[in-house]
Amino acid sequence: MTKFFGIGVGPGDSDLMTVKATKAIKELDILYTPIARKGMKSTALRIATPFVDDSLEIKERKFPMTKDADERQKSWQLVADEVIADVKSGKNVGMLTLGDPSVYSTFSYIQKLVESQIEIEIVAGISSFSQIAATLKQPLMLDEESLTVIPATKPTEVISKFIDDNQNIVIMKISAKFDEIFDLLNQKSLLNNATIISNASMENENIIQVSELTKQAEIPYFSTMIIKK
Amino acid sequence: MTKFFGIGVGPGDSDLMTVKATKAIKELDILYTPIARKGMKSTALRIATPFVDDSLEIKERKFPMTKDADERQKSWQLVADEVIADVKSGKNVGMLTLGDPSVYSTFSYIQKLVESQIEIEIVAGISSFSQIAATLKQPLMLDEESLTVIPATKPTEVISKFIDDNQNIVIMKISAKFDEIFDLLNQKSLLNNATIISNASMENENIIQVSELTKQAEIPYFSTMIIKK
DSSP, X not given: OOOEEEEXXXXXXXXXXXXXXXXXXXXXXXXXEEESSTTOOOHHHHHHGGGOOTTSEEEEEEOOOOSOHHXXXXXXXXXXXXXXXXXXXXXXXXXXXXXXXXXXXXXXHHHHHHTTTSOEEEEOOOOHHHHHHHHHTOOSBOTTOOEEEEETTXXXXXXXXXXXXXXXXXXXXXXXXXXXXXXXXXXXTOGGGEEEEESTTSTTOEEEEGGGSOTTOOOOSSEEEEXXX | OOOEEEEEOBSSOGGGSBHHHHHHHHTOSEEEEEESSTTOOXXXXXXXXXXXXXXXXXXXXXXXXXXXXXXXXXXHHHHHHHHHHHHHTTOOEEEEESBOTTBSOHHHHHHHHHTTTSOEEEEOOOOHHHHHHHHHTOOSBOTTOOEEXXXXXXXXXXXXXXXXXXXXXXXXXXXXXXXXXXXXXXXXXXXXXXXXXXXXXXXXXXXXXXXGSOTTOOOOSSEEEEEEO
């Protein structure tokens, strides 16, 4: 029976894909890759390229980065309908996701729209926060420590509480609200405890101590903050 | 220059190792693997076996599972001294860890003891909680949700607070204190929201809904609970 595979390609370095991900890609008849706009390259596809045969049918599909929930829902439904039709016609179909398909991924939305009709298989990937710990050579957590992962889009007072309540905090998509979080860390005297990694494991990887920045700093899109108290 | 590699082998299925982990193993002269007692097999080594050449020198070393901090420290120091000597003599040395070397791993302790003297490289691995989400085909987190990972060894009142404050909670090493956490979930009417996975991605993988258990249930050692509210 054919399936729909959600395949995590990890944070950027192609070698951080699992062996299972590379084998799953070989089984596919059709590979969906998300792009933000027509003509843009898919980062996930670039990462997977060493393991993609030339003969594999690639379907680039638009996943607009918009706050308009209706527009997003409409684009997901279009892709979901097409995926269902492909799998039902006897094709093995895959979709690539950056990082781990279980961590804030668009794949999860498509999954919800198709899982009542076709079989799903998820291939876990290295998440950006896992790679950040490896890059910094610092454990994410030890002993009885907790780790909390939150998106920067949460209300600032909620982020403040999470910082107070945890030893280790990862804030995803930090570029969305860096100035407010900078102020928060400054108030808490935690600027020296915070590090930002941009483009972890990619060629343009960059590690920045937050204490060396100002609140006006421009932070690249693929950036994550880790706070260790 | 030679290095000490901390290599994550993922949760159990050898194919869940990254391509980078398999390549790192090929570069090694000596591979350290942790065992709890003499004569026991190393789970991490069993996972990596398909990628280990017969010619690789394996050093099984005891990491006693004891609450005696002095005894643990002593066994770590012995291994650390040996690793430093091996790397300084011009060998590439690796140590395998189950899951991700950055997540509650013994490697982190050895790293602390050696990092001032030799170069370290960490190869991230799929953590057990990442694989659990893949196995259950449920996202770890979506949209503005938080994820908190805590060990069951934390005080029960602290665990209670984390459950209240988060949408998604992973409790590691759940077998250590299942009865108390069962009571906690019962009080909060969350038994139906909790799932335990034992031996994720291994041959004896088992998924159990907590609502089908009693507080006296025996939970296998490699078990993790996920609570989704």
